[in-house]
Amino acid sequence: MNNAAKLVGAPAPGGFWEKPIEAADVITVGLRSHFVAAYHAAPLLITNGHGLIVNTGYYGAVSYHYGPAYGAQKAGADKMAADMAKELRPFNVAAISIWMGPLDTERARAYLRSWLRPPAAAR
Secondary structure, three states: OEOOOOOOOOOOOOOHHHOOHHHHHHHHHHHHHHHHHHHHHHHHHHHHOOEEEEEEEOHHHOOOOOOHHHHHHHHHHHHHHHHHHHHHHHHOEEEEEEEOOOOOOHHHHHHHHHHHOOOHHHO
């Protein structure tokens, strides 16, 4: 399963042009990581005679979520899986992109805590 991203800080109000340019790293890190992992897995799966490559997408691919760079990366992961599937089909290897929804990770928990608990000055 391919899932990688580089998010710069927590989502903040404002336009993409008001955030650090490093916010675009989600495109480079996310899409490239999907490609590189699949690049190395494909020959092994082809040799095996079957297999599955899974990219993790998210509804941010088709709706606003975290801004343009995040959405572009998720849409790219979906498109990449579709194109890989076409090329891998003759070798009995599948490629898909799944939208798992929110995941229970340390980062997600910290993000939720920051939204659920007001700053000390507001308490």
